Amino acid sequence: MLFTSDTTDGLAAAATLVNTRRNGVDTLETVADLDALLRVVSMSGERLGTQAEVDAVREIRERLRALWSATDRAEAAGLVNAILAETTTTPYLTKHDELDWHLHMTEQDAPLAHRMGAEAAMGxxxxxxxxxxxxxxxxxxxDCDAVLVDLSRNSSKRYCDTGNCGNRANVAAYRARRRESGEC
Ligand SMILES: [Zn+2]
Ligand SMILES: [Zn+2]
Incomplete structure (x- = not known):
């Protein structure tokens, strides 16, 4: 299955946003936190730089998190439709900066939380x-409750990109093997 870059970018951004609250630690509380997030997840368009904007993004973050716990497609479809209905989407193709033609789901002056929500919902x-x-x-x-999106060809991704978890698991497995073989 090959996904478009609009889809993979939207999904990666959604996971990064959801993972700003991980293992009980919230790293998206202030305007500075949001600035930091937007250096990772680039979003073109307007910024207000207000706490209300941060709070709106935090709210959409929890809506997106629910998608990861949806039990089936019907539930997920309902959640996606609700986000799309609330974010006044106006899809259009555009080409800007170094990016080739891609889809924007909302106008550039739509609230940031709407733009982030709509792009994620699209993915x-x-x-x-x-x-x-x-x-x-x-x-x-x-020991990690981070979310991930597995876009690998053989659907084999198990660990998040956030907490170095794949490496930690490899090291633990290596140590366990050494213990078993008595090498210590
Ligand atoms: Zn764009
Ligand atoms: Zn992890």
Missing amino acids: VLDLIRTDNLARLRTCAAD
């Missing part, structure tokens, strides 16, 4: 209609 929408919702996963590490 998830593609997973639902192609029956790939299972690619929204939670990190396989016991």
Whole structure:
């Protein structure tokens, strides 16, 4: 399954946003926090730089998190539709900066939380209609509740990109093997 960059970018941004609250630690509380997030997840368009804008993004973050815990496509579709209905989407093709033609879901002066919500919903929408919702996963590490999107060809991604969890698991498995073989 090959996804468009609009889809993969939207999904990656959604996961990054959701993971700003991970293992009980919230790193999206202030305007400065939002600035930092937007250096990772680039969003063109207007910024207000207000606390209200941060709060609106935090709210959409929790709506997106719910998509990762949706039990089936029907539930996820309902959540996506609700986000799309609230974000007054006006999809159009555009080409700007160094980016090739891609889809914008909202006008550039729409509230930031709407733009982030709509782009994320667009990505998830593609997973639902192609029956790939299972690619929204939670990190396989016991001590990590970060979310991830598995867009690998063989659907094999298990660990998040946030907490170095894949490496930690490899090291733990290596140590366990050494212990078993008595090498210590
Ligand atoms: Zn753009
Ligand atoms: Zn993790």
